Amino acid sequence: MTLATVPRYNPNPPAEKRGTAVVTGASMAGLLAARVLSDRFADVTIIERDQLPTEPVVRRGVPQGAHPHALLEAGRATLEDLFPRFGEDLISAGGVVVDFASDVNFYGEGDFLAHGLTPMETYSATRPLIEQVVRERVSDLDGVHIHSGCQVTDYLLDDTATAVEGLVLRDGEGHMELTADLVVDATGRTSRTPAWLESHGYAPPEVEEVHIDVAYSTTFIERPADDLRTFLIPPSAPHTRGGMAAPVEGDRWVVSVHGVHGDHPPTDSAGFVEFAASLLAPEVKHLLEDYQPVSADIEQYPFPTNRRYHYGYLERFPEGLVVIGDAIASFNPIYGQGMSVAALEALMLHHTLSTGGREGLALRFFNDAEAVIDTAWMLATGADFAFSQTTGPKPRGTDISRWYLSRLTRKAHTDSTLSSAFFRVLTMEQPPSTLLRPGYLWRVLKPTR
Numbered sequence: 001m002t003l004a005t006v007p008r009y010n011p012n013p014p015a016e017k018r019g020t021a022v023v024t025g026a027s028m029a030g031l032l033a034a035r036v037l038s039d040r041f042a043d044v045t046i047i048e049r050d051q052l053p054t055e056p057v058v059r060r061g062v063p064q065g066a067h068p069h070a071l072l073e074a075g076r077a078t079l080e081d082l083f084p085r086f087g088e089d090l091i092s093a094g095g096v097v098v099d100f101a102s103d104v105n106f107y108g109e110g111d112f113l114a115h116g117l118t119p120m121e122t123y124s125a126t127r128p129l130i131e132q133v134v135r136e137r138v139s140d141l142d143g144v145h146i147h148s149g150c151q152v153t154d155y156l157l158d159d160t161a162t163a164v165e166g167l168v169l170r171d172g173e174g175h176m177e178l179t180a181d182l183v184v185d186a187t188g189r190t191s192r193t194p195a196w197l198e199s200h201g202y203a204p205p206e207v208e209e210v211h212i213d214v215a216y217s218t219t220f221i222e223r224p225a226d227d228l229r230t231f232l233i234p235p236s237a238p239h240t241r242g243g244m245a246a247p248v249e250g251d252r253w254v255v256s257v258h259g260v261h262g263d264h265p266p267t268d269s270a271g272f273v274e275f276a277a278s279l280l281a282p283e284v285k286h287l288l289e290d291y292q293p294v295s296a297d298i299e300q301y302p303f304p305t306n307r308r309y310h311y312g313y314l315e316r317f318p319e320g321l322v323v324i325g326d327a328i329a330s331f332n333p334i335y336g337q338g339m340s341v342a343a344l345e346a347l348m349l350h351h352t353l354s355t356g357g358r359e360g361l362a363l364r365f366f367n368d369a370e371a372v373i374d375t376a377w378m379l380a381t382g383a384d385f386a387f388s389q390t391t392g393p394k395p396r397g398t399d400i401s402r403w404y405l406s407r408l409t410r411k412a413h414t415d416s417t418l419s420s421a422f423f424r425v426l427t428m429e430q431p432p433s434t435l436l437r438p439g440y441l442w443r444v445l446k447p448t449r
């Protein structure tokens with residue numbers, strides 16, 4: 001499911017709020033979960049291991065924050081629904097507005113796609129700034145508290161081990177226990193829930209992994225304030241290298257190069273430029289030549305696998321516990337989906353609570369979230385399976401979808417109708433099935449003169 005198929009946020013929550021919820025992890029998924037829970041729980045506490053910064057800086061628990069974070073339409077629109085005037089807040093904090101239809105230059109199948117037909121504005125900013133603006137909005141909510149510098153070390157279960165009743169925590173002063181009516185795990189890819197379930201007598205969830213072995217190297221360069229050009233040049237099989245540049249706050253471009261299947265980019269300046277020169281299009285290299293570096297720092301981040309846990313397949317799962325965000329599924333970051341998937345999952349949590357209440361919440365939520373994850377998973381792993389080196393369970397229909405998408409992409413070099421439709425799918429606004437509508441099908445399949 002995508003933005004168009006998940007019902008939008010209902011801004012008229014019930015008058016009565018009751019009980020306590022605890023969310024573990026104050027990154028994007030945790031903050032968004034806390035936002036929707038604050039409509040229904042009188043007290044929502046977020047537990048975060050890091051000491052949270054007051055400035056938008058990369059922190060230890062979110063090291064990927066040093067790398068570009070595209071905010072896709074599904075994430076942008078959901079953030080705007082959950083935090084009215086979110087965009088204004090982000091822009092006044094320094095973020096910029098980019099038009100996906102005209103500022104973004106997306107390379108695929110041998111050329112850049114035609115610019116889109118109608119404006120598709122989104123926000124561009126560093127990940128720490130996006131998170132900081134969201135965190136400030138969440139901190140302002142009635143009944144929400146963020147407890148930082150505190151690590152979750154286990155779940156507290158009831159005597160019959162059928163329900164999670166709280167958490168075991170450790171902070172600078174030692175261990176403590178915190179009880180809650182609902183616990184939401186948003187601790188990311190390193191979530192301990194599978195292990196803790198096992199230690200409490202539950203089967204762990206089935207895990208599915210697609211190996212892509214990608215690594216990012218990222219730096220920042222100076223940018224003229226009015227230059228909003230954005231370049232997305234993903235790897236395209238058999239070429240394992242990709243790169244991107246996006247305008248961010250502080251009149252900078254964040255510039256990243258990445259390589260899949262072990263073709264990892266270097267972290268020294270000369271090697272970085274050389275790697276950028278080997279991309280399928282020269283625009284990122286040109287930016288590096290034309291503009292000064294902001295600093296000599298180049299950060300690297302390895303990401304071995306797309307990974308999803310099938311919590312929805314479990315026959316037994318404790319009441320009072322839900323898992324969300326990267327802790328359920330994380331995707332090859334080249335496709336920029338993680339924050340938007342977290343936003344749609346938070347929206348699903350809002351609807352699951354609205355329609356069925358708290359009883360049996362987890363398994364209902366996992367089933368609903370699975371529909372969001374399926375779409376993102378299909379898009380990310382579908383592209384990854386273009387590489388013969390990619391291993392893991394291949395979703396059904398991958399090869400035919402890839403054949404169709406690659407033909408569509410070639411036609412979209414000159415056909416703005418197709419590029420607009422493609423961008424709406426890429427940004428998780430519309431489901432991939434929209435690309436099969438007769439009007440598009442005909443444009444894709446008609447023979448090229």
Ligand SMILES: Cc1cc2nc3c(=O)[nH]c(=O)nc-3n(C[C@H](O)[C@H](O)[C@H](O)COP(=O)(O)OP(=O)(O)OC[C@H]3O[C@@H](n4cnc5c(N)ncnc54)[C@H](O)[C@@H]3O)c2cc1C
Pocket residue numbers: 024025026027028029030047048049050060061062064067068069070071072075150151152153186187188189216301303324325326327333334335336337338339340342
């Ligand atoms: C290189 C890279 C680039 C990316 N680019 C994009 C992009 O362009 N667009 C996009 O939308 N997404 C992108 N993502 C994905 C995005 O970063 C995540 O999907 C997003 O942050 C949501 O993750 P999360 O909140 O579930 O977990 P995380 O961001 O991993 O946060 C987990 C939080 O839990 C805390 N924590 C962990 N363990 C404990 C514990 N025991 N107790 C208390 N707290 C704990 C951590 O400190 C952290 O704050 C990228 C990811 C990577 C790796």
